Amino acid sequence: MTVTNVHKDHEARTMTITAEFDAPIEKVWRLWQDPRFLERWWGPPTYPATFVDHDLSPGGTVTYYMTGPEGEKHHGWWRVVTVDAPRGFTFEDGFADDSGEPNTEMPTMKVRVALMGTSAVGTQMVIETTFPSLEAMNQLAEMGMEEGMTAAMSQMDDLLLELVSD
Amino acid sequence: MYNQMVVRTEKAQRIDRKFHALADPTRRDIVRRALTGELSVTALATSYPMSFAAVQKHVAVLERADLITKRRSGREQLVRSSIESVRSVAESLDQLEEVWRGRIDRFGEVLADEEGEEQR
Numbered sequence: 001m002t003v004t005n006v007h008k009d010h011e012a013r014t015m016t017i018t019a020e021f022d023a024p025i026e027k028v029w030r031l032w033q034d035p036r037f038l039e040r041w042w043g044p045p046t047y048p049a050t051f052v053d054h055d056l057s058p059g060g061t062v063t064y065y066m067t068g069p070e071g072e073k074h075h076g077w078w079r080v081v082t083v084d085a086p087r088g089f090t091f092e093d094g095f096a097d098d099s100g101e102p103n104t105e106m107p108t109m110k111v112r113v114a115l116m117g118t119s120a121v122g123t124q125m126v127i128e129t130t131f132p133s134l135e136a137m138n139q140l141a142e143m144g145m146e147e148g149m150t151a152a153m154s155q156m157d158d159l160l161l162e163l164v165s166d
Numbered sequence: 167m168y169n170q171m172v173v174r175t176e177k178a179q180r181i182d183r184k185f186h187a188l189a190d191p192t193r194r195d196i197v198r199r200a201l202t203g204e205l206s207v208t209a210l211a212t213s214y215p216m217s218f219a220a221v222q223k224h225v226a227v228l229e230r231a232d233l234i235t236k237r238r239s240g241r242e243q244l245v246r247s248s249i250e251s252v253r254s255v256a257e258s259l260d261q262l263e264e265v266w267r268g269r270i271d272r273f274g275e276v277l278a279d280e281e282g283e284e285q286r
Contacts, residue, residue, distance in 0.1 A: 017263065
């Protein structure tokens with residue numbers, strides 16, 4: 001497993017995930033820095049991402065869309081805040097409307113990416129994601145529910161509970 | 167469409183109440199304790215450096231947020247956590263974890279592919 005630790009802080013509204021890779025820090029950084037590499041991992045196989053603009057400098061903008069199985073497009077953007085290549089960067093991660101314009105009614109997340117070389121051929125990557133507010137958490141939880149993912153999961157849990165209580 | 171919006175708003179308010187209720191450490195502690203079984207409000211009140219009335223207020227907030235259920239037994243009020251509700255609060259962070267686990271798995275695969283390419 002590449003993921004070595006996950007920490008969720010409900011009060012601070014953050015999720016911190018740590019991973020270790022057998023690759024030097026420059027190569028790990030390249031997967032963020034080069035949009036053609038980003039496209040290979042940002043979206044799940046059923047929703048591959050296409051990056052349109054990719055300016056990884058302070059104040060720069062990154063725009064992308066993910067294409068769903070029915071051909072539908074979901075647009076997103078990043079606003080780059082700080083960059084310290086190859087040790088990482090911080091950005092705001094938001095949703096956009098169909099024309100790619102930032103959707104201000106949707107919550108934006110703050111993301112911090114920190115890379116640290118642990119040896120000549122090993123790198124640790126820490127991703128810290130922060131929800132801007134409780135409201136934003138609610139909103140995203142709602143969206144997840146709409147996608148049916150959570151609904152399916154709670155149905156499964158309900159079934160398990162029934163089995164246990166039988 | 168209109169109905170759908172009403173449902174969504176109600177759901178949002180329900181979730182708001184839960185987050186608000188859980189934003190307080192005493193209330194979180196009450197939910198945690200009441201997870202394992204029924205507890206009397208009197209017993210709870212002795213655990214915190216506050217008045218019985220203050221603890222009762224916390225219990226009322228949790229009850230309104232559907233995080234605990236309360237019933238009367240003689241002179242006692244008994245509370246119990248409703249686990250279903252507690253679970254939904256953690257959902258947004260859990261979803262985020264799922265998203266990033268997927269990304270990091272793919273990230274590792276891309277890196278491994280690249281390393282393999284270079285060694286060939």
